[in-house]
Amino acid sequence: NAGVTQTPKFRVLKTGQSMTLLCAQDMNHEYMYWYRQDPGMGLRLIHYSVGEGTTAKGEVPDGYNVSRLKKQNFLLGLESAAPSQTSVYFCASSYTGQLVTGELFFGEGSRLTVL
């Protein structure tokens, strides 16, 4: 049972470098999300997707881009990394419930440090 898989798990970047985080889910979920976790602030939504080919901004989208070219994958990109983007990033997915809001299934997190 792979569930939600994130790669890489750890990455150190220099300011201005770019990188992409990959999230893959094998549960055929329509919805996928990228959150960032910072001390004392819980998890904050960066971007999300309600289906293949669609993306939308969350609470803190600035400095990030996303793509959902395939249903099972959701990519998070940093075009020009900044120290403020040092964080732990979590990908999640959920099923579409017409009458019920389903719980989110999370990946193990990706720790990104920007120097």
Added chain:
Amino acid sequence: AQKVTQAQTEISVVEKEDVTLDCVYETRDTTYYLFWYKQPPSGELVFLIRRNSFDEQNEISGRYSWNFQKSTSSFNFTITASQVVDSAVYFCALSLWGNAGNMLTFGGGTRLMVKP
């Protein structure tokens, strides 16, 4: 906009003590869902419970119990006879029914340390 507040940033108890984690939420919607997640030291978030706004019945699952009170906008979580394995960060979260995306709004989390 909705908001979730977990006023207790850190709690320390001795094994076998009971402990309650507080969660207060704000929303203007009448239909919503509340969640609790556990984040153990390994880092992944583990789903514990989901409640909808129409169901105020308290729920018990083993040593875990949840008290949902709409009158005070609270959804508190109690661990009875705590164990060292309960040490983790616990997050309360809110989702609005019908929003296009099931997005969760999280509280800041409560770090629970259970000492042997």
